[in-house]
Amino acid sequence: MSVMRPLGSSRRLPPHLARLESEGVSIIREVAAAFRRPVMLYSIGKDSGVMLHLAMKAFFPGKPPFPLLHVDTTWKFREMVAFRDETARRLGLELIVHTNRDGLRRGVSPVSSGSALHTQVMKTEALKQALDLHGFDAALGGARRDEEKSRAKERIFSVRAAGHGWDPRDQRPELWDLFNTRIKPGESVRAFPLSNWTERDVWDYVLAEGIPVVPLYLAEPRPVVRRSGAWIMVDDGRLPLEPGERPEMRSVRFRTLGCYPLSGAVESDAGTVEAVVAEMRAARTSERQGRLIDSDEDASMERKKREGYF
Amino acid sequence: MTDAPPPAAEQRRGLLRFITCGSVDDGKSTLIGRLLRDGGFAFEDQLRAVERDSRRHGTTGEEPDLALLLDGLEAERQQGITIDVAHRFFATPRRSFIVADTPGHEQYTRNMATGASTASLAVVLLDARKGVLAQTKRHTAICSLLGVRDVLVAVNKMDLMGFDRAVFERIAGDYAAFAGRLGFRSVVPVPISARFGDNVAARSGNTPWHRGPTLLEHLETVDVEGDTAGKPFRFPVQWVNRPGPDFRGFSGTVASGRIAAGDRVVAAASGKAARVARIVTADGDLPAAEAGDAVTLTLDDEIDISRGDVLVRPEARPEMADQFAAHLLWMDEEPMLPGRDYAMRIGHLWTRASVTSIRHRLDVDTLEELAARRLGMNEIGFCNLSAGQRVPADAYAANRATGAFILVDRFTNRTAGAGMIAFPLRRAANIHRESFLVDKAARAGLTGQRPLVLWFTGLSGSGKSTVAKLVERALHRDGRLTYSLDGDNLRHGLNKDLGFTDADRVENIRRAGEVAKLFADAGLVVLCSFISPFRAERRAVRDLLDSGEFAEVFVDAPIAECVRRDPKGLYAKARAGKLANFTGIDSPYEPPEAPELHLRTEGRAPEESAAEVLEWLRGSGLAP
Numbered sequence A: 001m002s003v004m005r006p007l008g009s010s011r012r013l014p015p016h017l018a019r020l021e022s023e024g025v026s027i028i029r030e031v032a033a034a035f036r037r038p039v040m041l042y043s044i045g046k047d048s049g050v051m052l053h054l055a056m057k058a059f060f061p062g063k064p065p066f067p068l069l070h071v072d073t074t075w076k077f078r079e080m081v082a083f084r085d086e087t088a089r090r091l092g093l094e095l096i097v098h099t100n101r102d103g104l105r106r107g108v109s110p111v112s113s114g115s116a117l118h119t120q121v122m123k124t125e126a127l128k129q130a131l132d133l134h135g136f137d138a139a140l141g142g143a144r145r146d147e148e149k150s151r152a153k154e155r156i157f158s159v160r161a162a163g164h165g166w167d168p169r170d171q172r173p174e175l176w177d178l179f180n181t182r183i184k185p186g187e188s189v190r191a192f193p194l195s196n197w198t199e200r201d202v203w204d205y206v207l208a209e210g211i212p213v214v215p216l217y218l219a220e221p222r223p224v225v226r227r228s229g230a231w232i233m234v235d236d237g238r239l240p241l242e243p244g245e246r247p248e249m250r251s252v253r254f255r256t257l258g259c260y261p262l263s264g265a266v267e268s269d270a271g272t273v274e275a276v277v278a279e280m281r282a283a284r285t286s287e288r289q290g291r292l293i294d295s296d297e298d299a300s301m302e303r304k305k306r307e308g309y310f
Numbered sequence B: 001m002t003d004a005p006p007p008a009a010e011q012r013r014g015l016l017r018f019i020t021c022g023s024v025d026d027g028k029s030t031l032i033g034r035l036l037r038d039g040g041f042a043f044e045d046q047l048r049a050v051e052r053d054s055r056r057h058g059t060t061g062e063e064p065d066l067a068l069l070l071d072g073l074e075a076e077r078q079q080g081i082t083i084d085v086a087h088r089f090f091a092t093p094r095r096s097f098i099v100a101d102t103p104g105h106e107q108y109t110r111n112m113a114t115g116a117s118t119a120s121l122a123v124v125l126l127d128a129r130k131g132v133l134a135q136t137k138r139h140t141a142i143c144s145l146l147g148v149r150d151v152l153v154a155v156n157k158m159d160l161m162g163f164d165r166a167v168f169e170r171i172a173g174d175y176a177a178f179a180g181r182l183g184f185r186s187v188v189p190v191p192i193s194a195r196f197g198d199n200v201a202a203r204s205g206n207t208p209w210h211r212g213p214t215l216l217e218h219l220e221t222v223d224v225e226g227d228t229a230g231k232p233f234r235f236p237v238q239w240v241n242r243p244g245p246d247f248r249g250f251s252g253t254v255a256s257g258r259i260a261a262g263d264r265v266v267a268a269a270s271g272k273a274a275r276v277a278r279i280v281t282a283d284g285d286l287p288a289a290e291a292g293d294a295v296t297l298t299l300d301d302e303i304d305i306s307r308g309d310v311l312v313r314p315e316a317r318p319e320m321a322d323q324f325a326a327h328l329l330w331m332d333e334e335p336m337l338p339g340r341d342y343a344m345r346i347g348h349l350w351t352r353a354s355v356t357s358i359r360h361r362l363d364v365d366t367l368e369e370l371a372a373r374r375l376g377m378n379e380i381g382f383c384n385l386s387a388g389q390r391v392p393a394d395a396y397a398a399n400r401a402t403g404a405f406i407l408v409d410r411f412t413n414r415t416a417g418a419g420m421i422a423f424p425l426r427r428a429a430n431i432h433r434e435s436f437l438v439d440k441a442a443r444a445g446l447t448g449q450r451p452l453v454l455w456f457t458g459l460s461g462s463g464k465s466t467v468a469k470l471v472e473r474a475l476h477r478d479g480r481l482t483y484s485l486d487g488d489n490l491r492h493g494l495n496k497d498l499g500f501t502d503a504d505r506v507e508n509i510r511r512a513g514e515v516a517k518l519f520a521d522a523g524l525v526v527l528c529s530f531i532s533p534f535r536a537e538r539r540a541v542r543d544l545l546d547s548g549e550f551a552e553v554f555v556d557a558p559i560a561e562c563v564r565r566d567p568k569g570l571y572a573k574a575r576a577g578k579l580a581n582f583t584g585i586d587s588p589y590e591p592p593e594a595p596e597l598h599l600r601t602e603g604r605a606p607e608e609s610a611a612e613v614l615e616w617l618r619g620s621g622l623a624p
Helices: A015-034 A046-058 A078-091 A101-105 A115-134 A199-209 A273-281 A300-307 B007-012 B028-038 B044-057 B074-079 B106-117 B134-145 B165-182 B215-221 B440-447 B464-477 B487-492 B502-521 B535-544 B559-565 B570-575 B606-619
Strands: A038-041 A068-071 A095-098 A138-140 A157-160 A188-191 A220-227 A230-233 A248-254 A264-267 B014-022 B086-091 B095-101 B121-127 B150-156 B186-191 B234-236 B239-244 B247-253 B258-260 B264-267 B273-280 B288-290 B294-299 B310-312 B320-330 B342-346 B349-363 B368-370 B380-392 B404-408 B415-424 B452-457 B482-486 B525-529 B550-556 B597-600
Touching (some): A015 A138, A015 A199, A015 B247, A068 A115, A078 A095, A095 A115, A101 A115, A220 A264, A230 A248, B014 B028, B014 B150, B028 B086, B028 B215, B095 B106, B095 B215, B106 B134, B106 B415, B121 B134, B121 B165, B121 B215, B134 B380, B150 B165, B165 B186, B320 B349, B342 B380, B415 B535, B452 B502, B452 B535, B464 B482, B464 B525, B487 B502, B535 B550, B559 B570
Parallel strands (some): A038 A138, A068 A095, A138 A188, B150 B186, B452 B525
Antiparallel strands (some): A157 A188, A220 A248, B086 B095, B234 B310, B273 B294, B320 B380, B320 B415, B342 B404, B404 B415
16 A cells, blocks of 8 residues: 555544544554554454554554554454454554463463453463563553443553553543653553544444454354353354354354454344444443453453453 | 434534532432433443442442442442542433543542543532532632633432422522632533432423523533634644655644644744645645644744644744743642652653742632642642743643643652643742841831832823822831832833833833842832833732732723823824834733722822722731
């Protein structure tokens, strides 16, 4: 792609999306300007897609001055991995893929170890390994405050101690847009340019800007089994079927994407982004409903964040 | 509202950021939980989780405790309190909202200020059973200080008071009496019950006497658009974009005002000028950009600009100052001590700064100004600061986007203070005072009088010197030691090297102020008669003196009257073009905004005006 070609649509954004876009661009620029070695966490999902789109805008006509990092648990949907590699190639960006080899050797997986241990080892530990390995002092993430209750209290610039821990009782007050970007050696910052976006804003923006998304977000017939009130897709032969379980074809789509055995699909006929947006407007459940990793207990996200999860 | 809004409405919605504040247990979290639920923005699975949690931690018996939708952190759920700012989001067909739910405890006042810093409106909750409390006043004062201009007063728990109109009106009246001093643009009271939803999203049948809007109606329709696009152009440079040898742009977000391609800009610090060549965005070049737009500017000339610089229009530059007065909210457990060095962030510039003196501490319950030698956590002081370099010192009240700064502890890196610039100061740096054994207080003890500078300002011919002479004679007869400083007289000696350009006028007043300060230090009552046309200089003189030692006397006569009087024949000369830079003719006069005394001399004898001054002196205990 030519570096000078304009990125977004020429269509004027609604005022509140334009404001969120400017805010996100500003936060991404701030990270690039204030830190020695920043990185952007790229999880392949729609939020990451929007964040990456903002990064491309922030440094236009140049490119983002940081690499993308994907923490690969080896249990992502195959379509996600293909989309990830295609996106990095299309935009001409450096992509670092990190997997916790030690965890793999120990045989940790969402099917045999349970979601809590799998998330701890293959996501949280893996992320910390990658950040330490490359000496990143700031990591941009696509988390939004509307996702979950403890996220609602997260700062835009969140300081993590040398061991990546997060202390909810000792967060820096954040006034105006005057971010305190000073850290000590060993500390790092997680920065969230989509803090003030809602799920609906993300989809409205994806639609308005024509941002590519993984096809899994759009409904189509897929082989699924019913587990804990959600549809789990049988993405490859590694998912052991329970006695009596038989994959059936259902028109489903995903509201959030993660490791496929932990990502619940919803039944839907929304095969286009437009149709997804229309469904969103009528949605009655939060997107995390389909995430099996958060339902263990209500405060699980806070606990994971204290341990260093994004 | 629970129905999906039509797409056309979706396109029109703007954004309102507001905060909720009030005392513990006033029901803030319940109110927002109510808005989210009645607005259709609490999802079914979240409501189910709340019902489950209500049985464990809830305080509402059988009803789901809506506050549990918001109290996010484990510690809060266990203690049943809100200890941090929670951000919530909802939208109606008319508007999108970002709500900062801020805590009511005194020790978390800093979090409330955090919420207020980006809010356009405050919802202040009151418990109908308790009325206006100290916390209510404190939070209201902080909102005012942080530039919130619109308040919705939600008188909650009306159900517990039988929806009694008299209760509501008494509380609304009490609140208005307190808030009246704080300069809000609008204060709108609404009687509600957050728990049962009365007048939150839907009009209540329990309050047929209420003629005002419901809470949500007001939030949807209130006009809080600060005219940031109409303010002077400010562009803090965040990032220098140099992807290759062919492109050099300056990226940032327009903080205020508007800029178009072809406009001239200057770097505020260096004064170097250039023209905007292009306004670059990823969606194509723009003809113009305004407040809130994140853009990249290229210039037609290679001038030295880096992150932290501010681009402005040449005709509307900010004053650059390394000394300024500011309101400072302290947020760190370690108290603020004058003289201690902090890291300061203003715009995208980091420098260092220290407080040189605390002019006063503000008691936010009573709005009293108290003496202070340090600021503890959650205290607010009006301070003089000295920065490591000159920074653009826009007043916060005039420009919220550029008049704010933060102070950071240099050792812990905690965000320790939030500052709002009041005005720049001109102070000699790096000259340290010699202190003497006999000081002002000792001299005052000997003379038995309080030193005072009476500063008469006004147009030539307004009667400054005439009134000052009469006042001085009366004081002298009463046995007061006095001295008169007069513009014309000083220009024959100390200031004979100065002309009447703006720069010379500034210097003229600076010297006069310094001399007045010395005479005051010697214990005299000093009567100064100077046109002193600029507010900044008069303020600088005021600032030279201790609190209570300076009184500004605005000698006010219409220009036509002064021209008619023309005691020195100067207006005639100026009008004939024989006298340049004459105040009122071709040089501006900025009238005082809050003088201690405002004398209207047209049609009055000078003796009457002098009597008015003496009366004021007596009222202030400065004359017998």
